[in-house]
Amino acid sequence: MRAIIRRGSCLCGAVQFHVTGDPITMTYCHCESCRRWVGAPVMGGCLFHSSQVQIVTGEDKLTLYKRSSDTGSLRRFCCDCGSALFNEHPGIKLTDIMAVSIPDLEFKPRLHTNYAEKIVSFHDGLPKYKDFDPAVGGSGETMPD
Template identity: 40%
Template sequence: MNNGKTYQGNCFCGTVQFTVSGEPAGMGYCHCDSCRSWSAGPVNAFTLWKPEAVQITRGGNNIGTYNKTDRSHRKWCKTCGGHLFTEHPGWGLIDVYAAAIPDFPYQAGVHVHYQETKMPIKDGLPKMKDLPKEMGGSGVSLAE
């Protein structure tokens, strides 16, 4: 996807608005316990972007942050609690939740932390035990 387009995103109530531009570094589904707990769902659809591709256009002072670990800085709207994105400083990437950018043509390419899944998905995509090697994981793939 080399579209050079800009997509609008926002929190649940619209107080916080942002754009993502260009193309993401990756897209997929995360099955880890942290993402499931944070999203209150069985799986989290992610889009990974370089920080310069993500711009807060409104409500930046209304963004809350929670760091369970130094690896993930989770962001949400202080008004509605709507989840926005997670900064991953060690990777130099921001995970913008796919649902927060409704017009973006999301296409997952991988499942990560699949060993923790609570909802097996048979879609033909690679299923990583944890993360790809280049992101600090084992790089081990699991059977679908």
């Protein structure tokens, strides 16, 4: 059986990419870095193994930003339209892709990360990790809504 391939892109379309297969998980991230990066009160991300992600066109348009206080994250965005696209985590070989950039993938978040930094509360019954899911190296400590 062949794995499903979905297409994604930035707002202007200069950067086009494919993801092969389903994401490992989908999450909301409430950390300050993600919020400021996407310019929204929360970030919706789809976590993939980096090997599932392939840039088709526009690799030269992808600009990298690495925040000094968040060295495990390499944030890539389109230099033409500014769309946040990939938050790469080379240490664990995972890439968080902004959910809105993959239109064919229905966003079904399973948990909240970095809820300790939240500025907006969710009452959705999903687990709310103080930092990260233990499956990706977090403490696994949860918080109330």
